[in-house]
Amino acid sequence: MKQFPIFLTILTLSGLWIASSGMLLAQSSSLISPTPGGNIASGTITFTWEEVASDDYLLYFGTSQGAQDLQRLTPGSATSLDVSGLPTDREVWLRLGTKVQGSNSGQYYTADYVFNLDLDGDGVANALDPSPGMAEPFVEVADGDYHLRLNGSGRVLELQIPTALHDDIYANGLYSSAEDLTSRVLGHFQDSFDFVIFTNEAGSSSTAPYFGLHFSVQNDIAGIGTSIFDSTASFGSAGRLQSVIHLAHYSGVEGGPSLHEIAHRWANRIIPTEVGGHWGYAGVGGQLGGWDPASLQDLGSGNYRANSLRAGSTSWGTFANGGNALPYSPLELYAMGLAPAAEVPVTRVAQGYVAGSNAGEFSATGFDDWSIERIVAEKGARVPAFGAAPTSFNVLFVLLTPTPLAPGRIAQFDESVHRFTLAGDNGDSSYNFWEATGGRGSLVVPNIRDALAVEEVTAPTISQHPSSITQLAGSAATLSVTASGDAPLQYQWLKNGTPVNGATQATLSFSALQTSDAGDYTVRVSNSAGSITSQSALVTVTVLAPSRLSNVSIRSIAGRNGNALIIGFVMSAGSKPVLVRAVGPTLESDYGISGVLNDPRLDVYGSGSATTPYASNDNWANSGANVTLAPLFSTVGAFPLPDTSSRDAALVTDISGPTTVHVNSEPIGSSGVVIVEGYDTLTTTTPRLINISARNFAGTADETLIAGFVIAGDQPMRLLIRGVGPTLADFGVPNTLANPTLEVHTSINGTDTVIASNDDWGTATGVAEASTITGAFALTAGSADAAVVITLPPGAYTAHVSGTAGGTGEALVEVYELP
Structure with a gap:
């Protein structure tokens, strides 16, 4: 026997939902990345989740839902965590726990996520895929602003709808769109479905004012309190469609919400209750299915206690009927044509029902008993009766989404559909349709891939990935990818993981590379069957250092006829320290040049100071500056001078604008060959030497x-x-x-x-x-x-x-x- 908790809990991709007094409250944080249902890459993966008012979070990784046999991590109050070592070849489940801020109970609200569910990307879970590793291409067709896509198993139809419509359904429900969407879907198939069940996309927690909504399309059954009517044409059906259902969240497919909404097809008015449109909704009156009349105890003064029909439980509450926490009751099975009248016991309905403070207790003003004989007398016998009524029903499940979903998301929904429509035990605590009917009824999801008469679309593949490049700033450059797959192929280049605006071609061109263009580039190639991302290409932009005159020199004869050798320097805007040297004796002693100026003296004149030098030197080795100048020679690349006996001249001085250096003998009267040099002592290009000149005898x-x-x-x-x-x-x-x-x-x-x-x-x-x-x-x-x-x-x-x-x-x- 299936076992149930006191309250029905429905685990969704966006949080643990607790059903209590008819209200659904989201408590858990939601995973942001990686995309739930996707495949985990090897290496380190960054998991991020929404920040909520939480003291701390827990992350359990396991090989099955709720397990922690892979890793158990405690990130504290952080909302991201790097995780490595997760397997890439089998399912990985994550349970994200959120502790409510200020709570002393240690209670964590949890949300479960699965990865690597669909390794080959055809929208079918590995365990259900007859050929895992060999993707069965999606079948799809465009319909104006809509797009239909059928997964590899044929169990799930993804309907991509305009964003505005999606947002309206997400917020307000399917009320005004049910007929149009159903007609649009059925227009692509034969009229072969009894039920069409729409649900919002995986991962969404809709704010619609209901968890499930039933649209009655037709009734051709007499004797269960509903008039004969036929609105199939309004829903695009030629007469077969019975009901359209909308579930505000895809998790409602497995179990209660789906079972309850399906039961609306037959049981709406079989017994009148305090709430019109329901045949016994426990949360608003306790009628039908929730409590066992045989266990009723009179506590006096109009107060009562009763046990739940659920064995071993004294508590009964919301969603107790309609297959939610119990299998369908005999009365419900009778209305569905799945049980004979002889199996239906008396149904006791509490009048003036008010829930008590203790489990199983309530007050009532009286009771109304409905036997099957009374039901038949007042409503008529069901026609067709048990044995002649159909027991198998075709159903189409449609996922509503504004954009294509990841195959892993569709595979997760596909698993839910499979378990719910399985003709056998679904392996968990909730009831599927077959179990809820005691094996008497079945839901069938026909493989409708062949009915969607379009060519199969081949997903893109990449034969040549973009290559890394290293080029100069300002030069033209190109990244390109070669991909194949059914057209139209769409391209989106990404830089460091962020889409590049307007980069939507197979080639990404740079007319003039800038340093800001450097980074890791990938390109995502997609079509209606899926997408693939290329290997990364590193773009390196080399910036050439601006050139400058770092060293200037003049070799000539100074002191001829007593005249100085005059050298001119011009510095661009600003001032800069320059090493100035007048070398004579060292030319002879170290380089064998004859006829040198034996004792040069240098004087530096600025513009406007033609008669007075602002810097001078004679015999640099005796100036006391040799200690700091000698290392500088090596730094700027100048040849060394003897630092103890040299009569060469050298100094460092700031030069700005036009400057002249006069070199003569000391004392004046002799002449000879001399080299006059100017070295830029800094590597900056502003200011810099932009002109050198020398006038002399030649x-x-x-x-x-x-x-x-x-x-x-x-x-x-x-x-x-x-x-x-x-x-x-x-x-x-x-x-x-x-x-x-x-x-x-x-x-x-x-x-x-x-x-x-x-x-x-x-x-x-x-x-x-x-x-x-x-x-x-x-x-x-x-x-x-x-x-x-x-x-x-x-x-x-x-x-x-x-x-x-x-x-x-x-x-x-x-x-x-x-x-």
């Missing part, structure tokens, strides 16, 4: 005026390089180099190589425009000055200015950064 061989520069960073740099001689005369400079030649050198495979040259700037391209852009003075039209505009990759270079055909004279070498 000739050939050792008298060549040489400017060295280093481009640091990742990007090529466009430069204007000039060797000016004749145009200097326009500024009053005497003895200018009449015909300079300009060469740009670099080292290729260890060999000094000329990579660009010019003699007479008018033959070069873009020089005049570049001079204007940089603010350089214009070269005299037709002059023999030399210049080039060149784009160079990061590296070290030198610009050589020498006299053509052995010429000598004053010359200016310049290097400008171009935008």
Whole structure:
């Protein structure tokens, strides 16, 4: 015998519902992710659930409903938890417990969820699937704004309806939509159903004002208190359909709610009760089915006590009749045509019923006894009678949803339908139809896949997943996927799990990559039969460091005729510390260069301070700064100087705007070869050196005026390089180099190589425009000055200015950064 608790409890995907005094109260939190009914991936899974007023939560994982043989976790008041080690090849049940805040009883309200129920994704639970691992494709058809989808077993029809209609049914019930939805569904099948049962989608807890609702479509049975009528045409039936039922939650399919609503087909008015439309609803009068008249005790003063018809129980209450907590009563079976009149005992109905405070007690003003003879006399004998009445009824179960449900959700509903319509013990404490009728009646779910005359839709598969890419910022890039399956295929790209707005094609293109585009990308490919998500592709965006002139230098002769070698630097907006060196003696001692300036002195002049230097040095090793300068040489890449005896000059000073460095001998009077260097001591690109120049005597061989520069960073740099001689005369400079030649050198495979040259700037391209852009003075039209505009990759270079055909004279070498 089936055993029942005092109150009927119905476990749903959104909470434990406790039926008490006709009211259903949701108490438990609801799982948010992963999607209930889906399949669990290997590795670590993050479970999240809705926050409610709870002191703490419990998570039990087991291989059967309510079991905890896999894991028992206590996240406290947290609403998410990472869980690993769950099996992926068999069912996993989660029981989510919620303790009501402030409760001292330790009572947890629970909700159960199942995963890996449908491993092959055809909407049929593994245990019921005749070919698990080989998906039976969904059968589906579009109907305007509606879409019908039939699962692999043919037991469940998913009806996708407009969102506004779904929300109205979810909130207010099926009242105004029953005829239209039934007609729409039956229009795709033969008229082969006695009952159509609609239910809201798995996981929803409807706010409709009922748990179940019955629509009488026709009555062709005489003698049970209902007039003969036929409204089948209004519901799209040619005459077979008997009833339409709506369950506010899919969990009502198994057991009481379905059994109660089905019984409405026959039993509505078989005995008059205090509530019209019901044949004995315990919660509003205690009539019929709930209590055993044979156990009635008179307590005096109109008070009574009676035991429940449920064996061993003294309590009886809401939903006690109509197959909810008991099998159908003999009177109900008689009305259904499943029992003879001889089996029906007297039914005692309490008048003026008021429930008492103790279990089984109530008050009444009297009783009305209905024997089967009285029923037949007043209502007429049932026609057709037992033996001639049908005992098997076809039923169609329809899930209402605004969007396609996961196959695992449909599989869970499919299991419920299977157990409820099983011609045998369903294996749990609730009654299915066969059990409730004592094996005399059966519900049949015909496989209607063939009746839905449409082509089967093949779910998408991916043959080529998107590949990871690493590309420069600003470059074009593409991710793509190759998928197959029945059209139309729909694509949705996701970045880090979030849909990318407008990315709904097989290819995701980036016209110019930005750093914000970096991330993990997947694409979900779907059609009406299902969806599949690709493997992830990592998009890495490389940002090239802006290039800058990190090191500039001039090699020339200083002190000729007592004249200083003058070097010009220009810093872009702002100020920056620069290492400035004038190296002479070390060139000879360490590098074997003869004729060096033996004791250089350097003075730094800012714009507007032409007569007074703001920084100077002579003999850096004796300045006391050698302790801090020596490490800096290595940091910026400068060759070392002897730090105890060197008479070279060096200092660090802030440079802003146009600045000149004057190098002469100390004392004035001698001359020689010297290298004057400027090193950017910081790696920032703002401010930065944007121009170097040097004016001095130039000739050939050792008298060549040489400017060295280093481009640091990742990007090529466009430069204007000039060797000016004749145009200097326009500024009053005497003895200018009449015909300079300009060469740009670099080292290729260890060999000094000329990579660009010019003699007479008018033959070069873009020089005049570049001079204007940089603010350089214009070269005299037709002059023999030399210049080039060149784009160079990061590296070290030198610009050589020498006299053509052995010429000598004053010359200016310049290097400008171009935008």
